[in-house]
Every structure is written in structure tokens, then in C-alpha cells.
Amino acid sequence: MMDSEYILFLHNDHEHGFDYVVEALMEVCEHTSDQAEQCAYITHYKGKSEIKVGIRTDLSLMREQLEDKGLIVSLEINKTAY
Template identity: 40%
Template sequence: MSAKEKIQEQHQEDTLEQSLNEIVLYNDDVNTFDHVIDTLIYACDHTVEQAEQCSILVHYKGQCVVKTGEYKELEPRCSMLLEAGLSAEII
């Protein structure tokens, strides 16, 4: 096994050991597209394009994963979404 293969294998093991969570944003009949987009940009550090795409997916599919990461990183972001009146949870 080459050194490169060993490094890749170790990286895969490290990635598997980290438990990643997701923030799921749910559709509602209250918030406007603009509010959802602005909130995703602010709370989740989305680009305008990412926020627009997520808002469209939420509208048509009912939900969308808007951020993936460790729970401690996601918790304050999810709180910002909830404080802005959006429906979201960490799974």
C-alpha cells in the first residue's frame, strides 16, 4: 500500500468517526421567499444562489437540508433560524 493510499484510508476513517448532523428546514405558509433567503444567508452562511435553491426546494418538496456539520456548530445556526420564525430542526 502506498503512502497516498494510507493517507486516504486514514482520512476516510477520520471522516466516518465524526458524527455529522443536519439542519432540516421545513416549508410553512407564513414566511416569504425573501425572508427565508435572507435568513439562510445570515444564519447558515449561504450564498445568494444556495439560499434561493434551498428556498425553492423547501417550497416544492416540503423540506431541505440546509447545513451539515457537528451538532455544536449547528445548534446556534438552528436557533437563529427558529428565532427568525422558520421551522427547522437538527437531525
């Protein structure tokens, strides 16, 4: 049986600065600086953004690491993958 595909979302929190969020995304999600900046801008202006797609076990670890940094994230099943 194939693992379901999940999406990790970052939510805007008004607590952390732009640079802090960018650094966290680069460190935890292995984003390039351009990817991390784009995600941070989208999150700021739209309230949340999709930051990573993958299997639950991988994304759960990233979610925990981002939460440890104080960021608000959520993990949802990718309903468009089916």
C-alpha cells in the first residue's frame, strides 16, 4: 500500500520576523532562500502557505521541528492527489 501524500502548511503568526521564518524554512525544509522567501511572503499576505508536500512520516518530523522554533504549522492530506 502506498503512503498518502500530505501537505505541510505554514500559518501567519505575527510573532516571528520575516528573516527568522526564512531561516527556519531553509534549515528544516531545506528550501533555497528564494523558496523560503516566497513561502514567507505568501504566508504573510494570504494567512498560510503550502511549504512542503510528501509522506506523513517525513512531514511530521518537519512539523515538530518548526513547532519547536515557535512557528504555527499544520499537516493535511492532499485531497487533490487522488
